[in-house]
Amino acid sequence: MSNVTFTATLAVLPSGVANVIHTYADNIIENSTFNMSLQHVESQVAPHNEQSRRQTRLLEIVGKALPPFPHTVLELTAILSGPSADVKKAAKLIRTDATLSAQLLRMCSSPLFGLRSRVVSISQAATLLGADRLRTLVLTTSMVDLAGNGLPPGESTRFWRHSFLAALLSEHLGKRTGYSESEQAYIAGLLHDIGQVPQWMILSEEKANKTSPPPENWFDNPSVERDYFGLDHCQLGGQMATSWNFMPSFIDVLVNHHNSERAEHDPYLARIVGGVEHFLLTMAPDNAEEGAAIEPLNEAQTAEINARASSEQRSSHSYSDSDWQDIHHDLEIEYERLLPIVAGGLTSLVSQPA
Ligand SMILES: [Fe+2]
Numbered sequence: 574m575s576n577v578t579f580t581a582t583l584a585v586l587p588s589g590v591a592n593v594i595h596t597y598a599d600n601i602i603e604n605s606t607f608n609m610s611l612q613h614v615e616s617q618v619a620p621h622n623e624q625s626r627r628q629t630r631l632l633e634i635v636g637k638a639l640p641p642f643p644h645t646v647l648e649l650t651a652i653l654s655g656p657s658a659d660v661k662k663a664a665k666l667i668r669t670d671a672t673l674s675a676q677l678l679r680m681c682s683s684p685l686f687g688l689r690s691r692v693v694s695i696s697q698a699a700t701l702l703g704a705d706r707l708r709t710l711v712l713t714t715s716m717v718d719l720a721g722n723g724l725p726p727g728e729s730t731r732f733w734r735h736s737f738l739a740a741l742l743s744e745h746l747g748k749r750t751g752y753s754e755s756e757q758a759y760i761a762g763l764l765h766d767i768g769q770v771p772q773w774m775i776l777s778e779e780k781a782n783k784t785s786p787p788p789e790n791w792f793d794n795p796s797v798e799r800d801y802f803g804l805d806h807c808q809l810g811g812q813m814a815t816s817w818n819f820m821p822s823f824i825d826v827l828v829n830h831h832n833s834e835r836a837e838h839d840p841y842l843a844r845i846v847g848g849v850e851h852f853l854l855t856m857a858p859d860n861a862e863e864g865a866a867i868e869p870l871n872e873a874q875t876a877e878i879n880a881r882a883s884s885e886q887r888s889s890h891s892y893s894d895s896d897w898q899d900i901h902h903d904l905e906i907e908y909e910r911l912l913p914i915v916a917g918g919l920t921s922l923v924s925q926p927a
């Protein structure tokens with residue numbers, strides 16, 4: 574499908590998960606708006622040799638090294654959207670892609686998607702799931718594939734555990750608070766930290782060079798990330814989503830999920846994902862055990878960065894205190910229920926630590 578045709582197709586779609594993606598060019602690297610925004614970010618970063626070098630490398634990775642969003646997936650989201658969504662046509666298209674078919678069937682058998690029947694064919698999956706769920710599954714599969722290639726093997730499990738918990742809790746919170754686009758909440762939750770992938774790619778590159786590693790718990794900690802990398806995962810996620818031509822409301826979530834009150838395009842969605850992020854960071858602070866190959870900073874560097882980090886909130890939510898008490902309690906119950914499901918589901922989906 575040509576870009577012109579596909580853009581026209583998307584233009585008539587109703588709001589929904591498919592509208593997360595709005596494609597108007599094959600290669601966003603050629604897009605002057607994107608290049609201008611990269612320069613804008615670059616100009617905001619304080620000069621510092623190592624930090625500046627990492628920042629430059631991050632921009633290179635986001636601008637040139639990341640793969641484009643697969644066209645088959647874009648086409649599938651169009652086929653599976655709106656009142657004329659066609660699961661049979663989608664199944665036919667999926668079957669032409671052997672890798673996607675295999676990944677989808679693997680995903681279908683994961684407890685993460687809670688299908689009671691054993692799924693043995695794409696046609697059966699399409700019938701069982703229906704258009705909305707099949708579209709989410711296609712996007713999830715392609716994202717796990719796209720992002721997974723950049724994560725060190727030892728980090729995949731932790732990253733996806735956090736991401737799938739965020740997806741499922743965002744979907745749950747969306748339903749609980751009357752947000753009509755629960756599938757969109759799921760995808761936004763799944764991808765909220767996608768900007769960490771280029772940071773992990775840099776750490777893998779630097780591992781052999783004996784350069785100063787970041788402090789423990791740098792990930793999902795924007796102020797520490799900015800000190801070390803020159804860019805945090807929110808800025809990077811925003812750039813990646815821009816390069817994949819995601820809708821502005823979705824980019825807004827990736828950029829502002831640690832400060833959801835700053836979101837402009839879909840504050841409701843940003844508030845849901847921001848609330849879930851805040852919950853997860855306070856509920857289960859991750860540690861660096863799965864990245865243990867990285868040596869710690871020296872004492873002075875750690876103290877300086879931690880001092881700066883502790884003066885800022887790691888994340889926030891924009892619910893009132895009384896609402897948040899109820900939401901937190903509800904999320905706790907759902908979290909306990911989901912934890913073993915996610916842990917079980919991940920064993921078949923992502924590469925395990927060596
Ligand atoms: Fe985050």
Ligand SMILES: [Fe+2]
Nearest residue numbers: 765766793850
């Ligand atoms: Fe997160």
